[in-house]
Amino acid sequence: MNDLLTAVYPGSFDPPTEGHINIIERGLKVFDKLIVVVAVNSAKKTIFTIEERIDLLKKIFKKNSRLEIDSFEDTLLVNYVRSKRAQVILRGLRTVKDYEYEFQMALANKQLAPELETVFMMTESRYSHISSSLIKEILELGGSGAGMVPQIVEKTVEKILEEKRKK
Ligand code: ADP
Numbered sequence: 001m002n003d004l005l006t007a008v009y010p011g012s013f014d015p016p017t018e019g020h021i022n023i024i025e026r027g028l029k030v031f032d033k034l035i036v037v038v039a040v041n042s043a044k045k046t047i048f049t050i051e052e053r054i055d056l057l058k059k060i061f062k063k064n065s066r067l068e069i070d071s072f073e074d075t076l077l078v079n080y081v082r083s084k085r086a087q088v089i090l091r092g093l094r095t096v097k098d099y100e101y102e103f104q105m106a107l108a109n110k111q112l113a114p115e116l117e118t119v120f121m122m123t124e125s126r127y128s129h130i131s132s133s134l135i136k137e138i139l140e141l142g143g144s145g146a147g148m149v150p151q152i153v154e155k156t157v158e159k160i161l162e163e164k165r166k167k
Pocket of ligand 1: 014090093127
């Protein structure tokens, strides 16, 4: 039995936003160990490769023995969580719009792996409007991502968009 309380925070993180960062920082206060895992969501078209998203997350967070950044593909989330000997799936909630999807996923995961718990953290109100897709739209149209994404994310997104425009 793993004595450490370990949570897995899965997401697309395409790109990571201040909203995600806030959940990670708060998660580190609650759990002994937090594994942020970049997951492939086939329903979402992403602009960053998994490697790029991992790289961004690693650049945002300084080395911390309690924080691991990983990815998974072609595996059920619950199987990944079990393989890491974690007990908790951490998710963030922004609005009631998130609720329906999160409720369904949490119930499905409970049925698949009754020993695991999904824990939800309510967004801080200043981040409640922030989503990766909104950021992509703002940056694509030349707006500023200040306060919504770290500078490193803004710069990388701009670089990718610039390369796309050249093609
Ligand atoms: P997914 O494709 O799995 O929904 P996301 O990267 O969009 O991946 O989100 C990962 C998790 O982070 C989800 O639980 C989502 O609700 C949460 N999240 C995203 N943005 C915010 C935010 N601004 N505040 C709090 N939680 C957030």
